[in-house]
Amino acid sequence: MSNRPEQLTYSEWAEAVRDGRLLGQECPDCGHVAGAPKGACAHCGSRDIETVELPSEGEIYSVTTIAVPPGQFEERGYQVALVQLGDARVMGRLDDQDVEIGDSVTLSGVIDVDDGHPAPVFSA
Structure with missing residues (x-):
C-alpha cells in the first residue's frame, strides 16, 4: 500500500x-x-x-493576443496570459485588453473554452 x-x-x-x-x-x-x-x-x-x-491574485508573466482564433471560437482579438500565482503559473483568459507583463490581476471568473472545459479568467 x-x-x-x-x-x-x-x-x-x-x-x-x-x-x-x-x-x-x-x-x-x-x-x-x-x-x-x-x-x-x-x-x-x-x-x-x-x-x-x-492564490487568486497574481502578476502577468507573459501575455499575447489571439488574432486568428481556433475554428471553434468566433471571437477575435482576445488575450491570454500566463499568470504568476505565488510559485505557480496558470494560463488563462484576460478580461482587460490593456494589461502588460508585470501588471497585477485577480481571478474574476471562468469561461468554457471547448466542450465544457473551463479556463480561468483574470482581470486587472
Missing part, C-alpha cells in the same frame, strides 16, 4: 475553477509548484506531489 498523497485529477481541478478556486500541486521533494494536474513533478519526477490551493 502506498503512502502517496491523493493525485489531483483534471475533474477536481476543473470543478474548482468553476467554483472560483485554483488548485495546483506542490512537490515536497524539490518545492516545485505546478498550476495544473500532473502525474509527477515536472522538475524532479517525484510522484509524491500534493494538492494545494493557489
Whole structure:
C-alpha cells in the first residue's frame, strides 16, 4: 500500500475553477509548484506531489493576443496570459485588453473554452 498523497485529477481541478478556486500541486521533494494536474513533478519526477490551493491574485508573466482564433471560437482579438500565482503559473483568459507583463490581476471568473472545459479568467 502506498503512502502517496491523493493525485489531483483534471475533474477536481476543473470543478474548482468553476467554483472560483485554483488548485495546483506542490512537490515536497524539490518545492516545485505546478498550476495544473500532473502525474509527477515536472522538475524532479517525484510522484509524491500534493494538492494545494493557489492564490487568486497574481502578476502577468507573459501575455499575447489571439488574432486568428481556433475554428471553434468566433471571437477575435482576445488575450491570454500566463499568470504568476505565488510559485505557480496558470494560463488563462484576460478580461482587460490593456494589461502588460508585470501588471497585477485577480481571478474574476471562468469561461468554457471547448466542450465544457473551463479556463480561468483574470482581470486587472
